[in-house]
Amino acid sequence: MQVVKEKANAKINLFLDITGVRDDGFHEIKTVMHSVSLFDSIYISREQSKNTEITLTVSGNKFLPCDEKNLAYKAAKLYLDTADIKCKIKINMKKRIPVAAGLAGGSSDAAAVLRGMNKLFNRLFSVKALYNMAEKIGSDVPYCLYGKTALCEGRGEVITKLTDTLQLNVVVAIGKDRMSTAKAYSALDEMYPYLNETKGSCEKVKYDKFISCLERNDLKNIELYNIFESVVFPKCPQAEQIKSEMYELGALCAMMSGSGPSVFGVFENFEDAKNASKCLKEQNIYAFAAKSI
Numbered sequence: 001m002q003v004v005k006e007k008a009n010a011k012i013n014l015f016l017d018i019t020g021v022r023d024d025g026f027h028e029i030k031t032v033m034h035s036v037s038l039f040d041s042i043y044i045s046r047e048q049s050k051n052t053e054i055t056l057t058v059s060g061n062k063f064l065p066c067d068e069k070n071l072a073y074k075a076a077k078l079y080l081d082t083a084d085i086k087c088k089i090k091i092n093m094k095k096r097i098p099v100a101a102g103l104a105g106g107s108s109d110a111a112a113v114l115r116g117m118n119k120l121f122n123r124l125f126s127v128k129a130l131y132n133m134a135e136k137i138g139s140d141v142p143y144c145l146y147g148k149t150a151l152c153e154g155r156g157e158v159i160t161k162l163t164d165t166l167q168l169n170v171v172v173a174i175g176k177d178r179m180s181t182a183k184a185y186s187a188l189d190e191m192y193p194y195l196n197e198t199k200g201s202c203e204k205v206k207y208d209k210f211i212s213c214l215e216r217n218d219l220k221n222i223e224l225y226n227i228f229e230s231v232v233f234p235k236c237p238q239a240e241q242i243k244s245e246m247y248e249l250g251a252l253c254a255m256m257s258g259s260g261p262s263v264f265g266v267f268e269n270f271e272d273a274k275n276a277s278k279c280l281k282e283q284n285i286y287a288f289a290a291k292s293i
Contacts (some may be wrong), residue, residue, distance in 0.1 A: 001045050001046075001047065002045060002046070002120060003043055003045045004043070004044045004116040004117075004119045004120050005009050005041065005042065005043050005044075005116075006037055006042040006044070006112035006113070006115055006116040007039040007040075007041065007042070007106035008040040008041075008042055008097070008105070008106065008109045008111065008112035008144070009035045009036065009037065009038065009039045009108055009147060009293055010035070010036050010038040010039065010097045010103040010105060010108065010172075011033045011036070011104045011108065011140070011143070011144065011257075012033070012034050012036060012037050012103070012170065012172065012257040012262075012264050012291070013031050013032065013033055013039055013102070013149075013226060013255075013257050013258050014032045014033070014034050014149075014210075014214070014224055014255075014266075015030070015031060015032040015035075015207065015210050015226075015243060016029065016030075016031040016032075016180055016182075016225065016227060016228065016258070017029070017030045017031070017040060017225065017226050017227050018192070018227055018238055019153075019187060021189070022186055024154075024233075024245065026139075026155050026189075027155075027156075027185060028154060029139075029152065029153065029155065029156060029199070030151070030153050030207070031152050031153075031156070032142075032149065032150070032151050032152075032162065032210075032211075032214070033143050033149070033150055033152055033171065034148075034149045034166065034292065035102075035147040035148055035149075035170065035268055035292070035293050036080070036168070036172070036291065036292060037172055037288040037290045037291045037292070037293050038096060038097055038110065038172070038288060038290045038292065039096060039097070039108075039199065040060075040093060040095050040096055040097050040101075040112070041093070041094040041096075042072070042091065042092075042093055042109060042112045042113060042116055043091070043093075044076075044089065044090070044091050044113065044116040044117060044120055045089070045090045045120075046087050046088065046089050046090075046120055047087060047090075048087055048088075049086060049087050049090040050086060052077075052080055052081075052085075052087065052088075052089075053084045053087075053089070054073055054077055054088075054089045054091070055088070055089070055090045055091065055092070056070060056072060056073045056077050056091045056093065057090075057092050057093070057223070058070075058078075058093045058094075058095060059092075059093070059094050059095065060093075060095035060096060061095040061099060061236075063099075064095065064099065064137070065143075066206050070109075071106045071107060071110035071118075071138060071141070072093060072104070072106075072109040072112075072113045072273040073091070073093060073200065074109050074110065074120065074137055075109075075110040075111075075114050075117070075133070075134075075137055075141075076089050076091060076113050076117060077124075078133050078136060078137065079113070079114060079117040079133065080117075081119075081209060081278070082125070082129075082133060083121065084292070085121070087119075091113065092107045093100040093104065093109060096151075096197045098174055098262065098286065099172050100178070100180075100181075101257075101258075101260070101261065101262040102256065102257040102258025102259050102260050102261070102262045103145075103172070103258065103262055104140045104144055104258070106138070107138050107139075107140035107141045107144045108140075108144040110134070110137050110138065110141050110143075110144070111134060111144035111151040112144075114130050114133055114134060114141075114145065115145065116245075118130060121145040127145075130145060131145060131157075131178060134156045139155045139156035139157070140151065140152075140156055142157045143156060143158065143159055144160060144219055146159060146161070146219070147293065148161070148162075148164060148293075149161075149162045149163055149164070149166050149214075150162055153279070160213055161176060162211075162214070163214060163215050163217075166290045166292055167212065167217075167291070168219075168266050168288050168290070168291065168292045169266065169267045169268070169269055169270045169273040169289070169291055170262045170264045170267070170273060170289070171249075171251070171264065171267065171273050171276045171277045171280065171287055171289050171290075172245065172257070172262050172263070172287065172288055172290060173242045173246070173263055173264075173277075173280045173285050173287035174261060174262045174285070174287075175236065175238030175239050175241070175242055175260070175261055175263075175265075175285060176237030176238060177235070177239060177261055178236070178261060179232050179235045179239045179259070179260065179261065181258075181259045184228055184231055184232055184259040184260070185259070186229055187232075187235075188227065188228070188230075189229035189237075191230060191231055192227075198289075202211045204241070206223065206225060207225075208224060209223060210224070210225065211224055211283060213264075219252045219253060220252055221268055222253055223253075224239055224253050224255040224257050226256050226257075226258075228256060228258070228259045228260060229255070229256050229260075231282070232256060232259065232260040232261065236260060236261045236283070238261075239256055239260055239261045239262075239263055242263045242264045242280070242285065243255065243265075244262075245280070246265030246276070247265070249265065249275075249276040249279055249280075250267060250268070250272055251265030251274065251276070252265075252266050252268060252285065253265070253266050254266070265278045266271060270289065270291060273275060273289040273290075274289045277289040278287070
């Protein structure tokens with residue numbers, strides 16, 4: 001029995017703005033995502049069968065669903081349906097990426113399943129076809145197929161590859177405060193009513209300066225930006241406290257990732273990142289050190 005193994009890497013947002021609200025109700029985003037070394041492990045196998053049967057088992061998080069509510073399961077089913085193939089698929093997932101934290105753990109799992117399924121079936125689909133499937137599953141899934149550093153626009157499906165030279169040493173920390181993504185978007189709509197007029201929350205010059213520093217790997221002068229901080233921090237004060245502490249621990253820059261509540265800090269070297277992670281853990285804050293991949 002052939003078994004395919006895939007890594008599903010977490011992502012952080014180095015820049016995140018909302019530039020408008022679409023006619024379908026979704027928000028237009030402008031975000032720069034970056035893959036880091038924390039990952040879930042995905043193992044996929046198949047057996048011949050006259051009927052389609054997908055079995056998903058998860059270790060590392062007993063609360064995750066193992067049916068179509070899980071994006072990894074959804075990805076496997078979509079692949080088989082698109083290929084018009086009937087068989088038994090078994091997926092074993094070892095979770096390490098925290099859920100509902102702005103790190104795209106579920107989306108990355110789904111992308112890993114699409115990649116793994118395509119290997120399992122001798123690359124039946126092109127990269128473009130996988131991308132089309134990814135778009136149907138979730139907004140972050142297309143990016144997670146590619147990873148690295150990329151500008152994502154539209155709902156997240158319009159992807160522009162950026163520098164491959166970026167090497168970050170980061171600490172990601174997550175407090176106990178929580179705010180759902182849906183509530184975060186609703187709060188943004190209330191705070192920035194002009195988003196309906198298709199205007200971003202920050203000026204273009206800010207993004208241009210960010211990109212300039214990013215391409216030069218100038219982490220001391222780079223200005224990270226996340227519009228969600230303005231609505232999440234008031235509801236999740238521990239997240240804002242963690243961001244301040246990142247700077248106290250020596251971070252070159254720090255910001256919340258996605259709609260939170262995870263906060264990351266970028267450090268000069270990996271040893272500094274590990275030391276900062278240790279300090280946060282001593283305060284009973286979930287934290288881990290990671291690198292660019």
